[in-house]
Amino acid sequence: MSGSGARRWSARALVAELGDWSTPDLPLYGQLADRISRIIDNGTIQHSDYLPPARSLASALALSRHTVEATYDALRAAGLVASQQGSGTWCTSARPPRRTPTRTFPRHYPALSEPALDLQVASLPAHPLVARSKTATCRFIKPHLDNHGYTRTGIDQLRSRIAEWFAEHHVPTSPDQIIVTSGATQGLLLACASLPPRAMVAVENPTCPMLLSTQRWHRLRLRALPSTEQSWEQVEQCSAGFVTPAYRNPSGWCLPEARAGELARAAKRAATLVVEDLALIDLRLDGPPPATVAARAPEGNVLSIGSMSKLCWAGMRLGWVRAPHSLVEALAELKGMLDLGTSVDVQLQAAWLLERRDVIAADRVRTLRERRDVLVEELRRELPDWTFDVPDGGVSLWAGLPEPVADEVVAAGRRRGLAVLSGKAFDVEGRDNRHLRLPFVQPPEVLRAAVRKLAKIVDARPAT
Structure with a gap:
């Protein structure tokens, strides 16, 4: 049962926190359960907090009591709340061990009446060179066939090319700081998995849906940063800050150079991990080159994530993480737990393509x-x-x-x-x-x- 210091949420307070919670592709109780689970995930509703009685919440939302009871049933089934007759319903803040990533995109689309x-x-x-890379690198795989083929951190040729890529972006890097991943998404997953359970992390808002899903899957508590003028004081209060300095998805916004330096200094003061997504940095259409946090703190506590997806082809599923030497081994162990190594032939293709990146x-x-x-x-x-x-x-x-x-x-x-x-x-x-x-x-x-x-x-x- 809930502890004595728990907050008791009134129906009015919870309705204010819910905001606009409609999601077209779910039944009504599922929409409400999805929204409440998000509020639990971000730490607003905390362990042992009481939810309002079903009757009062139904009245406040102009819903039937049956709908709210079905919502609470769904939250109980997900392991997020517990109930006891006469005591009410309270947050348990614990999902079952086998978790399902938070759904970001609709499960399906209705049949379209016209070509989509x-x-x-x-x-x-x-890019046309992707097809050429397959045949051009066939001869390079022969030396790799004499060993087991597991490349936990990546093959040497590719790690060297990626280190050169970072150097071109003014981030001095040695190949042993690079971990090759199966896409940038796996890099984000490694960053999230390296944090303690229920750690508070600062996240730009708006941001990439896949990042939000990955963070919620790891049960991290999210603190939204404003869309442009971030408050680095919030980052200093968190275990990590996730930023996209170059052409952020979805807004295309760039982090000004001075602000990148401020973030690097703030993170150093608070020993906060900075995770920067550089997947779009090579796609500069106008304006000055975008800044990176790692360039302002090359020896700092910064993970820089890149990818072949936007530059060459998303179907390659190849990315990378640049990490400080102190974190490389821990991240490599996490990578090995996921897939033991990224496909060698795809790594050879990526090395060949990066030589032609200009x-x-x-x-x-x-x-x-x-x-x-x-x-x-x-x-x-x-x-x-x-x-x-x-x-x-x-x-x-x-x-x-x-x-x-x-x-x-x-x-x-x-x-x-x-x-x-x-x-x-x-x-x-x-x-x-x-x-x-x-x-x-x-x-x-x-x-x-x-x-x-x-x-x-x-x-x-x-x-x-």
Whole structure:
């Protein structure tokens, strides 16, 4: 049973914390359970806190008591709450050992009435050199066939190429600081797994949905940082701070150089781990080169994560982590527990491609700049009251709607053959209903058609 010092949540207080909790692809009780579980995950509802009685919460939400009781049943089944007759329902803050990652994207989409315009995924198709890399590296695999093939931290050729990549971004790096991973996502997973259970971590808001899912799966407590002007005091109060200095997904925002230095100093003062995602750093379309935290603290407590996905092809599933020497072995042990090593032939391809990264990056930048400009032009013409900053790099634009109707627009788009993600997927609290992420990775004709379809959806809405 709950302890005597526990907070007793009133229905009114919980409703205020819930905010906009609707999720179109779940039943009503599931939507409410999903939202309450997020509040438990981020530490707002803490261990031993009491939830309000089902009757009072149902009244406050204008729901049936049966719906709230079904919600509490779902939370009990997930191991998040417990109940006792006459005592109420309280938070246990413990899921079963076999956890399921927090769902970020809808499980499925309804059948589309027209050919789909897919603006969900923010990655380009494979660069032409990816196909060539497969045949070009066949002869290089022979020396590796004489051993077991397990490469916990990666093959030497690739680790050296990645160290050179960091040096080009003004981060002095030795190959033994590199751990090759199965995509940047595995790098984020290693960073999260290195933290103590229920550690408080600072997270940019909005941010990458996969990062949020990984952090919640590890039961980390999330503290949202404002979208642009971060308060590093919050980072100093956390075990770790997760940042994307270069062209953050979804907004395309960059961390100013001075702010990167401030973050490095703040993290050093508090012995806070900084985890920076550099997967998009090579996709600079305009403006000065983006800053990195590791460049300001090359010997500091900074994990820098990179990937081949945005530059070359997401299908390669190859990334890397640069770590201080003090953390390399611990992260390598975690990596070995996951998969014993990334595919050797894919590592050889990556090393070959990184030798040609300047050519590949130039091609990608030309393509993305053209498509970004098409998207910006269409939005300004078709949806002039939508707001956005033109990103200097990356692969997506963060479009602000004049009203909080992003979910409604997304649902209408699905029915009309347009797939796009609303701001809720990128929001730490899952509340943002005023934004859509619009990647500009599709060909110009697809982008034009998608924006015109969005304009028709908006025009068809009843006036408010």
